[in-house]
Amino acid sequence: MPSAHPDNVDDKTLALIANRPHALLPFLQLQSATSLSRLYQSPSSCLSIFRLLDAVERQLTMNLLWLDSAISLSTMGAWIVQEKKKMYDEALDMLSRLHILHVQAGKLSLNATFKASLRHAITGGGTTGSFGVPAERDEKRPPMGIEGLDGYALERWETILHFMVSSGTGQNPTRPSQGVLYLLQRSGLMSNNHGSVPQITSTGFQFLLHPPHAQLWDLLLQYLHMAEERQMDLVEVLTFFFMLSTMELGKEYLTENLSQTQKAMLDDLRDYGLIWQRKASSRRFSPTRLATTLTSSSPSLPTSVGASSSQQGFIVLETNYRVYAYTDNPLQTAVLNLFVSLKYRFPNLVVGSITRDSVRRALNNGISAEQIISYLVTHAHPQMRKFNPLIPVTVQDQIRLWELEKERLKSEEGYLYTAFASQADYEFVLNYAKQLDVVLWENTAKRCFFGSIEGHSNIRNFIERRTSGAD
Structure with a gap:
């Protein structure tokens, strides 16, 4: 599965990525105080949001969590060294915009609802079912094992990605559900401007360069934006996502405690590979690794399944534009086919060439020259990493020239x-x-x-x- 590899970026870039707010936090900042107050009534939601905060924001939250009264700004500020004052101010601003932190009359305090729920999440107890209601084990129908859930999640997720890269190329990949297709088009990842068959867009190709966790949240954010037009309660949708992220992989949970909105979501989440059910009417469901890692830093998909080539890199590119891809992954092969003219396929090797026609085909699909080069860099074989620059300059320049050629020439009848x-x-x-x-x-x-x-x-x-x- 295409995924960015940390070996391809320097320490400074990694630091910027690590300090970048989670994609969901800007969305939460746009919600009203009333909606966030409802969301904070759920202990699992508070725990999940706490996980999404950066280190300074989490530290501030924990410092205030067990205080029974507000603390003055001057007292809190005394704990901060001057060179980190900017980070401290940014953390206060983020927590304030999320309505987690209140600043009033020169004093700091946590949102009372958030404080009570997070305390409950940490200490346990209660019967709210905020973390899901586990189902009793049925010996006649035991739950699907973790390996089976991983295989199911991987199959569903790769079906979506494979359809994106294969549509419009003459291949006939497995077609996702109509709901998934609609979401892909609403997200701008696919477009059917060229006919009835949707085709991947430039945004969609950039999407393939992201790790699975970021890809999943790109789609879920669009799902959240569509909640209102589908007459779904946004708070209940968010609560269910957070509930799933705190569930235990390999366990079954009951649907009886879910709201009508959350029960309706089960159909969609099956299509995305986030949950597994024996059948649509089942009263039980099992979250997959895609769901249980929504708010954690753990891998969203099993690393043992076809991961070696994507982790280490699998593409060798020569100065004569010849491409050798050491992979047997159909998805990776389909992505290469977007901008490489494939010549031979062996059990663990694909051979092709980057040509003017293959690059122009990619450009016509909205894929830019920089995106092609970025993909080649991201998935370069370890042997390629011994060279500097990693990708031959002649190949990079030629790909850019072919793009300029397309922009310079314009045909008109x-x-x-x-x-x-x-x-x-x-x-x-x-x-x-x-x-x-x-x-x-x-x-x-x-x-x-x-x-x-x-x-x-x-x-x-x-x-x-x-x-x-x-x-």
């Missing part, structure tokens, strides 16, 4: 007008065409010009009237 009897006739007809604003190109020295299809009938009639008048 029309008519060429030539063989005028005199310069005066040429200029007379040309001026008329210019008044209609239909001239696309002209060459005075050769007495010819090119006009658009829309203006042809008017120009032809004008020439016929002038010819008949001359006769």
Whole structure:
């Protein structure tokens, strides 16, 4: 499965990535205080959001969690060294915008609802069912094991990605559900502008470069944006996502405690591979690794299944544009087919070439030259990493030149007008065409010009009237 590998970025870039807020936090900041207060009534939601905060924000939250009264800003500020003051201020701002922290009359305090729920999540107890209601073990129908759940999640997720890269290429991959297709198009990852069959977009190709965890949240954020138009309670949708993220992998949970909105979500989440059920009407479900790692830093998919090539890199690129891909993963092969002309396929090796036609095909699908180069860098074989630059400069430059060539040339249908009897006739007809604003190109020295299809009938009639008048 395509995924970014940390070996391809320097320490500074890794630090920036680590300090970047989770994709869900900006969405939560846009919600009203009332909605967040409802969300914070769930201990599992508070624990999940706490996991998404960065280290400084978590530290501030824990410092205030067990205090029974507010603390002054000056007291809290005394704990901060001057060179880290900016980080401290940014953390206060983030917590305030999430309505986790209240700053009033020079004092800091946690949101009372958030404080009570997070305390409950940490200390345990209660019968709210916030972390799901485990089902009693049925010896006749034992739950699916972790290995089976991993295989199911991987199959569902790769079905979505494989359809994205294979649509419009003449292949016939397994088609995801209609709900998944709608979500892909609403997310801008696929488009059917070129016909009835959706095709991957430039945004979709960039999506393939992200690790599975980021890919999943890209789709779930779009799902959250669509909740209102589907008349779903957004707070209940978020609560269910957070509940899933705190469940235990390999266990079964009951559906009886779920709201109507959350029960309706089960159909969608099966399609994405987040949950497994024996059948749609089952009163039990099991979260997969995709669900249980939603708010953690653990891998979203099993690392033991086909992961070696994606982790270590599998592409060797030569200066003659020849590509050797050491993989037997159909998804990785399908991604390469977007911009590489594949020649041979062996059990664990795919051979092809980067050509002008293959790159132009990718460009026509909205994939940029930089995205192609980025993919080659991200998945370069360990042997390639011994070279600097990692990708041959001649290949990089040529891919960029092919893109510039596409941007420089523009084809348009029309008519060429030539063989005028005199310069005066040429200029007379040309001026008329210019008044209609239909001239696309002209060459005075050769007495010819090119006009658009829309203006042809008017120009032809004008020439016929002038010819008949001359006769």
